Amino acid sequence: MKPRSLTGTKSRLDGAGLLLIAGLFLVLFPPLHWLASGSYPIFGLPRSLFYLFGFSALLTAGLALAWLLDGTKA
Amino acid sequence: MTSAILITYGTLAVFFAIVVLILQVAHIKDRNFTEFAVAGRSFGGAYQAMAFLNTYLPGTIFIAGVGFIASKGVIGFYQLPACLIGQLTMYVMARRVWTWGSTYDLRTQADLLGLRFGSRAVRILASLVGVLALLPFLVLGMQSLGAVFSALSFGRIGYTSAVVIGVAAMAVRQIWTMNMGMRGIVISDFFQGIVAYGIGTLLIIGLIAWLGAQGIGFTSVEPRLYVFPGPASPVPLAFFSLELTLVLGSLCFPDLFIRLYTADGVRSVKQGAALGAPIALVFLGGLNLLALLSTALPGVAGKPQDAWFALAGRAGGPFALALAGTMVFAASMGNFDATVQSCATQLANDVLGACLKLSSRQLTRIARATIAILTIATAAIACLPLPQLFTLVLFGLQAVIQLSVPLYLGIFTRFGNSTGAAGGLIAGIATLAVLDLRWPLAIPWAFGLNAGLIALGVNLLVYVVAGVLRAPDMEEHRRIERLFAALRIPPKAPAEAPSEGAPAAD
Numbered sequence: 255m256k257p258r259s260l261t262g263t264k265s266r267l268d269g270a271g272l273l274l275i276a277g278l279f280l281v282l283f284p285p286l287h288w289l290a291s292g293s294y295p296i297f298g299l300p301r302s303l304f305y306l307f308g309f310s311a312l313l314t315a316g317l318a319l320a321w322l323l324d325g326t327k328a
Numbered sequence: 329m330t331s332a333i334l335i336t337y338g339t340l341a342v343f344f345a346i347v348v349l350i351l352q353v354a355h356i357k358d359r360n361f362t363e364f365a366v367a368g369r370s371f372g373g374a375y376q377a378m379a380f381l382n383t384y385l386p387g388t389i390f391i392a393g394v395g396f397i398a399s400k401g402v403i404g405f406y407q408l409p410a411c412l413i414g415q416l417t418m419y420v421m422a423r424r425v426w427t428w429g430s431t432y433d434l435r436t437q438a439d440l441l442g443l444r445f446g447s448r449a450v451r452i453l454a455s456l457v458g459v460l461a462l463l464p465f466l467v468l469g470m471q472s473l474g475a476v477f478s479a480l481s482f483g484r485i486g487y488t489s490a491v492v493i494g495v496a497a498m499a500v501r502q503i504w505t506m507n508m509g510m511r512g513i514v515i516s517d518f519f520q521g522i523v524a525y526g527i528g529t530l531l532i533i534g535l536i537a538w539l540g541a542q543g544i545g546f547t548s549v550e551p552r553l554y555v556f557p558g559p560a561s562p563v564p565l566a567f568f569s570l571e572l573t574l575v576l577g578s579l580c581f582p583d584l585f586i587r588l589y590t591a592d593g594v595r596s597v598k599q600g601a602a603l604g605a606p607i608a609l610v611f612l613g614g615l616n617l618l619a620l621l622s623t624a625l626p627g628v629a630g631k632p633q634d635a636w637f638a639l640a641g642r643a644g645g646p647f648a649l650a651l652a653g654t655m656v657f658a659a660s661m662g663n664f665d666a667t668v669q670s671c672a673t674q675l676a677n678d679v680l681g682a683c684l685k686l687s688s689r690q691l692t693r694i695a696r697a698t699i700a701i702l703t704i705a706t707a708a709i710a711c712l713p714l715p716q717l718f719t720l721v722l723f724g725l726q727a728v729i730q731l732s733v734p735l736y737l738g739i740f741t742r743f744g745n746s747t748g749a750a751g752g753l754i755a756g757i758a759t760l761a762v763l764d765l766r767w768p769l770a771i772p773w774a775f776g777l778n779a780g781l782i783a784l785g786v787n788l789l790v791y792v793v794a795g796v797l798r799a800p801d802m803e804e805h806r807r808i809e810r811l812f813a814a815l816r817i818p819p820k821a822p823a824e825a826p827s828e829g830a831p832a833a834d
Contacts (some may be wrong), residue, residue, distance in 0.1 A: 274416050281409045281575065284568045293546075293554040298544050302402045302554045303620075305690045306409070307613060313412045314605045317419060321602030326423070 270320040273313070280309040332646040336480035339650035340657055343523065344497065347516050347661070351504040354515045361691040364509035365435040365673045366589040371514050376600025378521030379514050379587045379666070380418065381607060384411055384578065385525070386465075387472045387660030389615065390652070395633035397619035401553030405616045406570040411608045414578030415601040419586065421579070422597035424739050424815060428627050429589045431814050435584040436670070437735070440679035444738040446807055447746035453753050454731055455678035458582035459671045461728035464720035466671070466702065469664040470495050470710035471717070473657065479637035480653045488711070493705040497657075498664055502703040505665050510673075513665045514590055524619045524658040525611045531640070531651050532614040538643040539621050548624035563776025573729055573780055580731040583663075583670035641767050668706075672698035719768050726780025727762065730756035733787045748794030756787030 280286065290305030297304065358364040371379070389407065397404035425440065434440050437458060443453025473494025478487050485493070504512045557566045579585050591597045622628050622635045631638070640652035677697040680686065686694070714720075733756070734749035763771065763779035770776040800808065 256632055261362045270416065270420050274413070274420050276410075277413050277416055278575070281413055281571055282568060284565055287567050288558045288564075289577045291554070291556040291558055293549075293551045295546075298546075300549075300554045301548075301619075302556060306402065306405050310408055310609055310613060313409070313416060314609045317412075317602050318417055320419065321598055324595075324598060326598060 268320075269323060273316040273320060277309070277313045277316075280312075284320070333481060333484065335483075335646040336650040336653060339654055340476075340480065343654050343657065344501075347501070347519060348504070350519055351508060351512050351516055354512070355508060356511060358509055358511070358692065360707050361677070361688040361695070362433060362435060363511070364692045364695060365677065366429075366586065367509070367511040367514055369430060369589060370511075370592050371590050371596065372592060373596045373599025373603055375514050375518055376587065376591050376596055377604035377607065378525075379517045379590065380415065380584065380600055380604050381525055381611075382517040382521050382659065382662030383584045384414060385588060385608075385659055386469060386663035387610065387656040387658075388468060389612075390636045390656045390659065391472060391475050391633055394615065394636045396617040397616055398623050398628055398632035398635045401550075401555065401620065403556060403567050406567065406621070408608070408612045408616060410574035410578060410737060411607055411612060413575045414584075414607065415605045417575075417579055419598050419601035421739055421799075422588065422601070423439035423594045425585075425588045426591060426594045426597055427813070427815050433587060435586070435677050436454070436674050437580075437582045437731070438674055441731075441734055441738060441749065442678065442682070444811065445734065445744070445746040445749045446804065447750065450734065450749045450753075451678050452682050453750055454662060454734070455582075455674040455682075455758065457727060457753060458580075459674055459729060461724040462581070462583065462671055463706070464717060464724045466664065466667055466706040467710050467714065468717060468721050469660050469667065470498055470706055471714075472660050473498060473639075474710075475633075476653045476656045476660070479634070479641075480649060480819075492711055495710050498661065499703050499707050501665065502668060502699060505669055506601060506699045509692075510586070510590055512667060513662075513669055514587075516665065517662050519797075520658040520662040524655050524662070525607055527651065528655040528659075529607075529611045529614060531648065531655065532611070532618050534648075535639055535643055536614065536621065538624070539618070539639075542546055542625075544621055544624045544668050546621075549620055551621065553620060553623060563770050565774075566770055566776040569770065569777045569781060573725060573778060576729045576732040576736075576784070577725055580728045580735060582674055583666040586670045586673065587666075614745070664754045667697075668699055668702050670698075671702055708751070714795050722768060722778075723760070723764055726760055726783065727757060727780060729784055730760065730787050731779050733784065733791050737791065742812060744791055744795045745798055745800060745804070747798055748791040751794055752787040752789075755790045756783045759783035759786045781788065 290302050292302060293300040299307065362368060393407060428434060428440060428443065432443055434443060438451050438455035441454045442448060455510060465703065471491055474487055474491030477493045478485060478490035481490065557563050588597050591600065619635060624637050625639070628635050628638065637649060637652055640648040672695045675698050676691050680694055681691055730753055733752050734744065737744050738749065760779050760783035763782055767779055769777055771782065
């Protein structure tokens with residue numbers, strides 16, 4: 255039996271589904287919050303802001319890419 | 329001072345007049361209840377994006393949200409990632425939710441749950457949980473306008489009088505919600521969204537630049553405000569708890585979920601998410617950053633909830649203050665309209681409509697009357713002193729996430745049954761009620777998790793145990809397979825979609 259998709263009825267997990275799983279990990283993994291805590295600068299941004307804006311930008315770019323590659327017609 | 333008040337109140341009056349003008353010009357009579365409830369599934373991606381943001385980001389983000397960051401630091405940034413994950417979730421569930429909605433003429437979240445579990449009890453229960461959870465948000469939405477009218481009067485109008493003015497403005501706006509239903513809300517969301525998040529972003533960038541010109545930068549902010557609670561903290565999971573609650577809660581809110589049905593196709597829902605994400609990133613990221621940097625200004629730490637208006641007034645005088653107030657007004661109005669409309673639709677469609685045989689015209693009349701009753705009731709309550717309102721709002725948020733178990737597992741998997749869905753919801757709400765009385769914020773013995781997440785664990789356990797113990801019989805198995813098989817058929821255009829209603833309700 256083929257594995258079912260998280261996001262549709264195709265037999266594979268599509269890009270948006272993978273992005274959602276990656277996003278949930280980045281947002282909801284407490285050790286990452288603890289590692290990112292503090293004001294030590296990374297590329298001029300305090301570490302906690304670098305973490306927050308970094309993965310937020312990644313999620314946004316990933317969603318835009320998923321939309322551009324999406325083949326939904328209707 | 330009088331000319332300054334003319335500028336601030338005049339700007340609000342012009343904004344309100346434009347909203348009313350747009351609604352009058354765009355008025356189309358609803359032909360049936362589906363048109364009233366979900367605007368006949370007729371809107372494209374740009375409208376979807378603004379509708380999502382106008383519901384997800386209420387006016388309180390400028391007041392309570394900014395105030396939270398100004399007093400607690402980066403822990404208050406939780407709304408940015410949660411908003412983006414919410415849009416990603418909307419993107420991922422778009423095909424299933426929209427296709428089932430169009431195929432079976434679904435109008436609400438509770439409608440979908442009733443269909444998925446083949447149960448009228450689940451439908452009614454989900455509807456009541458959603459509506460009751462939203463009621464404190466309606467009162468908060470009304471009250472947040474009080475802060476606008478108070479700040480824009482330069483202290484000439486007391487807070488209580490300002491709340492009454494705000495409540496009156498919001499109540500007048502609901503005349504068009506009653507008449508135009510969802511169509512009027514989505515159309516006004518577009519304009520309100522441009523004002524709140526488009527012009528709002530420009531104002532935020534201007535205010536950050538003004539702070540920079542005052543010599544305020546990242547190093548000016550107290551280092552403690554860059555810290556998340558760590559393993560050594562008594563509440564090490566506080567940030568995780570906030571994030572998880574909001575991530576799970578986003579599409580559990582009936583007012584947000586119903587927006588998926590207003591789209592004219594799956595592609596428009598997805599486009600709405602893809603367009604909304606960058607707007608949310610720039611707007612919300614900018615607002616959060618501004619709130620953090622504003623802590624370096626003298627006087628902000630003492631009154632963090634006034635930071636947004638204080639900053640705008642100091643940087644740009646009455647003109648910037650007028651714009652700042654209009655942003656809050658626009659965001660509050662969009663959120664309130666959507667919330668009151670979705671509550672009324674759910675009560676008509678999923679409570680009365682599930683118990684009585686009602687025609688489309690009767691459902692529309694009931695929903696309109698419910699909008700009027702909810703508006704008058706919340707307006708009256710909002711004028712009262714409510715010291716426990718914030719606790720009730722937190723309770724509402726923790727209650728609404730109980731819907732996430734049947735909603736997400738029901739949409740994405742074939743696992744689960746009506747017993748588990750209804751039993752889990754009841755167990756979750758009961759656990760929440762008991763725990764919340766003792767620990768309304770974080771629970772110390774749970775490392776900072778809130779009562780809602782503990783209740784969610786109980787809810788999930790009941791759902792899983794019921795699903796394992798009571799396997800579906802052949803008829804139920806076939807019904808669920810038919811439901812999921814419908815996703816493989818390209819959805820029909822809204823005008824062609826049959827009004828089959830939810831099949832096989834017990």
